[in-house]
Amino acid sequence: MNEQEFLASYDPRAYPAVAVTVDVVALTIREGALHLLLIRRGEPPFAGHWALPGGFVRPDEDLITGARRELAEETGLGGERLHRIHLEQLGSYGDPDRDPRMRIVSVAHLAFAPDLPDAAAGSDADEAGWLPVTALPGRQLAFDHARVIDDGVERARSKLEYTPLATRFLAPEFTITELRAVYETVWGQPLHAGNFHRKVLSVPGFVESTGASTERGGARGGPRAKLYRAGDARLLHPALLRPAREEAVR
Amino acid sequence: MNEQEFLASYDPRAYPAVAVTVDVVALTIREGALHLLLIRRGEPPFAGHWALPGGFVRPDEDLITGARRELAEETGLGGERLHRIHLEQLGSYGDPDRDPRMRIVSVAHLAFAPDLPDAAAGSDADEAGWLPVTALPGRQLAFDHARVIDDGVERARSKLEYTPLATRFLAPEFTITELRAVYETVWGQPLHAGNFHRKVLSVPGFVESTGASTERGGARGGPRAKLYRAGDARLLHPALLRPAREEAVR
DNA sequence: AGAATAGTGTCTATTAGACACTATTCT
DNA sequence: AGAATAGTGTCTAATAGACACTATTCT
Numbered sequence: 001m002n003e004q005e006f007l008a009s010y011d012p013r014a015y016p017a018v019a020v021t022v023d024v025v026a027l028t029i030r031e032g033a034l035h036l037l038l039i040r041r042g043e044p045p046f047a048g049h050w051a052l053p054g055g056f057v058r059p060d061e062d063l064i065t066g067a068r069r070e071l072a073e074e075t076g077l078g079g080e081r082l083h084r085i086h087l088e089q090l091g092s093y094g095d096p097d098r099d100p101r102m103r104i105v106s107v108a109h110l111a112f113a114p115d116l117p118d119a120a121a122g123s124d125a126d127e128a129g130w131l132p133v134t135a136l137p138g139r140q141l142a143f144d145h146a147r148v149i150d151d152g153v154e155r156a157r158s159k160l161e162y163t164p165l166a167t168r169f170l171a172p173e174f175t176i177t178e179l180r181a182v183y184e185t186v187w188g189q190p191l192h193a194g195n196f197h198r199k200v201l202s203v204p205g206f207v208e209s210t211g212a213s214t215e216r217g218g219a220r221g222g223p224r225a226k227l228y229r230a231g232d233a234r235l236l237h238p239a240l241l242r243p244a245r246e247e248a249v250r
Numbered sequence: 251m252n253e254q255e256f257l258a259s260y261d262p263r264a265y266p267a268v269a270v271t272v273d274v275v276a277l278t279i280r281e282g283a284l285h286l287l288l289i290r291r292g293e294p295p296f297a298g299h300w301a302l303p304g305g306f307v308r309p310d311e312d313l314i315t316g317a318r319r320e321l322a323e324e325t326g327l328g329g330e331r332l333h334r335i336h337l338e339q340l341g342s343y344g345d346p347d348r349d350p351r352m353r354i355v356s357v358a359h360l361a362f363a364p365d366l367p368d369a370a371a372g373s374d375a376d377e378a379g380w381l382p383v384t385a386l387p388g389r390q391l392a393f394d395h396a397r398v399i400d401d402g403v404e405r406a407r408s409k410l411e412y413t414p415l416a417t418r419f420l421a422p423e424f425t426i427t428e429l430r431a432v433y434e435t436v437w438g439q440p441l442h443a444g445n446f447h448r449k450v451l452s453v454p455g456f457v458e459s460t461g462a463s464t465e466r467g468g469a470r471g472g473p474r475a476k477l478y479r480a481g482d483a484r485l486l487h488p489a490l491l492r493p494a495r496e497e498a499v500r
Numbered sequence: 501a502g503a504a505t506a507g508t509g510t511c512t513a514t515t516a517g518a519c520a521c522t523a524t525t526c527t
Numbered sequence: 528a529g530a531a532t533a534g535t536g537t538c539t540a541a542t543a544g545a546c547a548c549t550a551t552t553c554t
Binding site for chain 1: 268269270307309310311312313339341342343344345346353355487494
C-alpha cells in the first residue's frame with residue numbers, strides 16, 4: 001500500500017463503497033448424485049432464481065467464520081455436526097458488475113458435508129434445498145454463481161486426488177465401497193472396485209480400520225464389508241489421480 | 251443472500267465500512283535465489299516495515315485487473331512485458347484486526363516474473379525492491395503479509411509440480427538447465443540433472459525445441475545447450491512431483 | 501590437460517491398471 | 528440356486544530415481 005492509498009484510507013468513503021459477502025458452495029452426496037445447497041431468492045434482483053447461501057461478512061468475524069455462520073443458518077446445524085463439515089476458502093469474485101445494485105466482492109467458500117436432513121431449520125422465508133449439480137438450471141442461477149459453482153466442483157474433484165477429504169462426505173465410519181462411491185460421484189466416472197480398494201488401503205493414513213463390519217451385506221447380496229474411519233493423513237501420498245483427461249492438458 | 255441481507259444491501263452504510271485491496275506476491279529468481287517484490291512503508295501503521303505491493307481496488311476494474319495495475323505501477327512495466335508475467339488469484343485475507351485502521355479485506359494475487367530491471371519506475375516515494383524470500387525480516391513485515399507470502403511461496407512450489415509455469419520465470423527461450431534451476435530454487439533442493447532433463451522432454455507440451463543452441467557452453471566448461479520455449483500444455487501430465495516430504499503428509 | 505556440463509543409456513523399485521478369482525451374503 | 532459384492536492375487540505397462548557414461552566446451 002503506497003502513501004496515496006494510505007492517506008485515502010483515513011477516509012474510506014473517499015473511495016466508492018464496496019461490500020464484502022461470504023458465499024458457500026456446499027456439496028453433499030445424495031442418492032448417488034452430487035448435490036449443492038441453494039437458496040431460492042424471493043426478491044429482486046434475480047427473484048425466483050437460485051443463489052448460493054451467503055451474506056455480508058460481519059464486523060467482528062473473519063471470512064471463514066462468516067462462511068461457517070452462513071452454513072449453520074441455512075443447514076440448521078451447530079456444534080459437533082457443523083464442525084465435521086469441511087470448509088475452505090475457494091476464491092473471490094469481484095467483477096464490477098456482478099451485482100446490479102452495487103460493487104460487491106464475494107469471498108466464496110467450499111464445503112463438503114455428509115448427507116444432511118433436508119430442513120434448513122434456522123433459515124429465513126426463502127426456499128432452501130439441496131439440488132443436484134448436474135441438471136442445475138443454468139440460467140436460473142443468480143449473479144455469477146454458475147461460475148462459482150463450476151470452480152467449486154472442479155476444486156472438489158481436484159481435492160479428492162491429493163487429500164483424504166472424500167471421507168467428509170461420509171459418516172464417521174464407512175466402508176471402502178462407500179468411499180469409492182464418493183469418488184465415482186464427484187469425478188463422474190466409474191472406478192475399478194478391486195484396484196480402488198487396494199489403493200486406498202495402501203496409502204498411509206488415509207483410512208484406519210475400526211475392527212468392525214457392517215451388520216448386513218449389500219442389498220443385492222455380497223459379504224459384509226469392513227468399516228473404516230478417516231486416518232491422520234492430511235495429504236495422500238501417493239495421490240489418487242483421476243484417470244487421464246487428455247482434454248485438460250492442452 | 252437471504253431477504254434480510256437483501257434489504258440491508260439497499261443501504262450499504264447500514265453495515266460498517268469494509269475496504270477491499272488487491273495485493274501481489276510477485277516472485278522472481280535472481281542470482282539463484284527466490285526474490286519477492288516489497289515496498290518499504292513510509293508512514294504508519296508499520297512505517298519502515300516492508301509490505302506487499304497493493305492498494306484499493308478501483309470501482310471500474312475487476313480484481314485481477316487491479317492486481318495487474320499494482321504490479322505495473324511498482325515494476326514500471328507495461329504492454330507485452332507485463333502480460334508475460336503470470337498472475338493468478340492467491341486468496342483473500344480478512345481477519346477483522348489485520349489492519350489497525352479499519353476493516354480491510356485483501357485479495358492477494360501471485361505473480362511469476364522473469365528477472366526484471368531493478369527500477370520501480372512508476373512508483374511512489376516509498377522504497378521498492380526485490381528481496382530474497384529466505385532471510386526476509388520476519389518481524390519487519392507489515393500486517394499479515396508474512397502469512398500471505400508463506401501461502402504464496404507454497405502455492406508456487408505446488409504449481410510447479412503440475413503446471414508448466416516454471417517457464418514464466420525465464421526468458422522466452424531457455425535451456426533445460428535454466429529450467430531446472432527454477433525448480434531447484436523454488437523447491438529449495440537440488441534435482442538430478444540427467445533425470446530432470448529426460449523427464450521434462452518426456453512430458454507432452456511442456457517445452458518445444460527452437461532448433462538453436464546457446465552461443466557458448468557453461469562458464470566453467472561443458473557443451474552448448476539446446477534452446478527451448480514453452481510448449482502448449484496447460485497441465486503437466488504426468489506431473490513433476492517434489493521429492494516426497496514426509497512431514498507434509500501428517 | 502583437467503574440470504565441468506549436456507545429454508543419453510540402463511537398471512531397479514514403485515505404482516497404475518487390467519483381469520481373474522474366491523469367499524460371503526443377499527433374494 | 529443364482530446373483531451380487533468384498534476383498535485378494537497376478538501380471539503388465541508406465542514412471543521415478545539411482546547410477547554410469549559419452550561428448551562437448553570451458554579455463
